[in-house]
Amino acid sequence: MVKTDDLYKEGESENWRDTIFALSSGSGKAGVSIFRVSGPKTQQIVKAVAGLNQAKPRYMHLKTFRNENGNPIDKGLVVLFQGPKSFTGEDFAEFHSHGSQAVIEAMSRAFADAGARQAEPGEFTRRAFDNGKMDLTEAEGLADLIDAETEGQREQAYRQMDGGLRQIYEGWRTGLIDALAAIEGDIDFPDEQDVPDDLSHAAHAPITKVLMDMKRLLDDSGRARSVRRGIHIAIIGPPNAGKSTLLNRLAGRDAAIVSNVAGTTRDVIDVQMSVAGLPVTFSDTAGLRETDNEIEAEGVRRAMLSSQQADMRIGVISKHEGDMDEIAPVLQKDDIIVLNKADIGLNNMNTGDFKIIPVSALSGFGFETFYDLLSERIKLRFGARENAGLTRARHRDCIEKAVEALNMARVSLKSAPELAGDDVRSALHAIKELAGEADIEAVLGAIFSRFCIGK
Numbered sequence: 001m002v003k004t005d006d007l008y009k010e011g012e013s014e015n016w017r018d019t020i021f022a023l024s025s026g027s028g029k030a031g032v033s034i035f036r037v038s039g040p041k042t043q044q045i046v047k048a049v050a051g052l053n054q055a056k057p058r059y060m061h062l063k064t065f066r067n068e069n070g071n072p073i074d075k076g077l078v079v080l081f082q083g084p085k086s087f088t089g090e091d092f093a094e095f096h097s098h099g100s101q102a103v104i105e106a107m108s109r110a111f112a113d114a115g116a117r118q119a120e121p122g123e124f125t126r127r128a129f130d131n132g133k134m135d136l137t138e139a140e141g142l143a144d145l146i147d148a149e150t151e152g153q154r155e156q157a158y159r160q161m162d163g164g165l166r167q168i169y170e171g172w173r174t175g176l177i178d179a180l181a182a183i184e185g186d187i188d189f190p191d192e193q194d195v196p197d198d199l200s201h202a203a204h205a206p207i208t209k210v211l212m213d214m215k216r217l218l219d220d221s222g223r224a225r226s227v228r229r230g231i232h233i234a235i236i237g238p239p240n241a242g243k244s245t246l247l248n249r250l251a252g253r254d255a256a257i258v259s260n261v262a263g264t265t266r267d268v269i270d271v272q273m274s275v276a277g278l279p280v281t282f283s284d285t286a287g288l289r290e291t292d293n294e295i296e297a298e299g300v301r302r303a304m305l306s307s308q309q310a311d312m313r314i315g316v317i318s319k320h321e322g323d324m325d326e327i328a329p330v331l332q333k334d335d336i337i338v339l340n341k342a343d344i345g346l347n348n349m350n351t352g353d354f355k356i357i358p359v360s361a362l363s364g365f366g367f368e369t370f371y372d373l374l375s376e377r378i379k380l381r382f383g384a385r386e387n388a389g390l391t392r393a394r395h396r397d398c399i400e401k402a403v404e405a406l407n408m409a410r411v412s413l414k415s416a417p418e419l420a421g422d423d424v425r426s427a428l429h430a431i432k433e434l435a436g437e438a439d440i441e442a443v444l445g446a447i448f449s450r451f452c453i454g455k
């Protein structure tokens with residue numbers, strides 16, 4: 001773990017010893033509000049505000065909370081956690097008061113008067129991280145859990161917060177340290193009899209295993225990131241095929257303008273919803289066609305861009321000959337095609353390898369079948385996996401660095417094992433960065449400042 005001395009430069013160290021407080025439950029009127037206090041003055045504050053001289057740690061005490069003058073503010077619960085057995089690793093307390101604006105203000109004043117200062121966003125978690133209560137991936141998982149809006153996001157975030165990724169990289173670290181030991185044995189004692197000649201080979205197996213593991217996780221990283229950020233699905237097709245009508249049916253409201261004028265939709269219209277417990281943004285786009293109209297042409301350009309950037313596409317065609325030709329170039333494997341306007345009769349369409357679903361976006365015919373297939377595809381491609389994944393670009397960057405280093409290590413092993421040692425050390429450093437153990441103050445600042453206050 002990182003030592004706090006390394007992280008807090010001269011002048012900032014005083015900051016570290018501050019006692020901080022914050023309203024940790026959401027702001028606004030509520031039945032109950034929860035304040036957190038952390039730092040060396042915590043017990044003193046529990047005494048000053050709750051009148052508890054000897055709080056029994058980890059026990060809820062029902063107390064009257066008082067201001068500096070001894071006047072009662074409210075009655076509520078207080079619990080003390082003595083460091084290091086607390087969330088932050090410091091002395092830490094929670095006060096549960098009633099949730100009115102006036103109580104919140106009076107409580108905040110009481111904490112400030114008793115010697116605490118208002119916490120910065122993410123400062124509690126930052127202290128937990130600095131005190132070795134969690135690594136950086138776990139802190140990120142916690143941030144994601146707080147932000148989770150769908151079941152799939154919650155599951156993924158929980159797994160990461162619970163040390164899923166940490167477990168994986170600790171395994172890698174063990175493997176690579178074994179490999180390093182094998183390599184260095186070769187270098188440092190080349191003439192000693194009890195060191196076998198093929199030590200470099202002993203390093204080969206653990207390096208390869210870690211490498212394969214890392215590659216597998218990298219392959220899956222697109223999925224993990226999509227779940228965290230939201231899955232993007234573009235609705236594309238020729239003008240008038242019924243894309244906007246389909247979007248409206250998915251959204252259950254009139255999100256996009258529908259008309260029988262070809263070229264109605266120009267801007268990309270996004271609708272967010274949860275499908276199969278996963279966060280999905282559907283983008284309705286302009287109908288794809290050659291056009292002289294400048295504005296429509298810009299719409300088509302945006303449609304193409306949205307389609308390329310999307311994780312998946314829904315191609316909407318109606319019965320026109322040539323519809324398929326318009327969308328075929330932009331479709332990718334596992335995309336879905338709907339043959340719309342089934343209410344006015346169906347033609348047979350040659351859609352190549354793509355499964356086609358007849359629907360009527362207008363009447364709702366076939367919509368359920370389409371929606372079930374869509375959910376199934378989304379679940380299959382983006383649904384939860386057993387193991388934790390690489391949910392952020394930061395994770396992927398670290399692992400890519402490690403993979404590059406280990407690839408070089410494998411090459412070096414045969415010819416120049418001393419170089420392989422350096423490569424393995426680089427890979428170990430990349431793992432340190434992933435864990436938040438390397439000196440990456442800027443990264444830490446960026447991550448923790450995104451937390452809400454009180455976390």
Ligand SMILES: Nc1nc2c(ncn2[C@@H]2O[C@H](COP(=O)(O)OP(=O)(O)OP(=O)(O)O)[C@@H](O)[C@H]2O)c(=O)[nH]1
Pocket residue numbers: 237238239240241242243244245246257258259260261262263264265266285286287288340341342343344359360361362363
């Ligand atoms: N009969 C029938 N008409 C439909 C169906 N879906 C859409 N329409 C009609 O087809 C016309 C075009 O529908 P839109 O949803 O605006 O089509 P679009 O693909 O968004 O068109 P652009 O935005 O111009 O690219 C409208 O008059 C809709 O009412 C359907 O399933 N059956």
Ligand SMILES: [Mg+2]
Pocket residue numbers: 243244245256257258264265284285286287
């Ligand atoms: Mg439209």
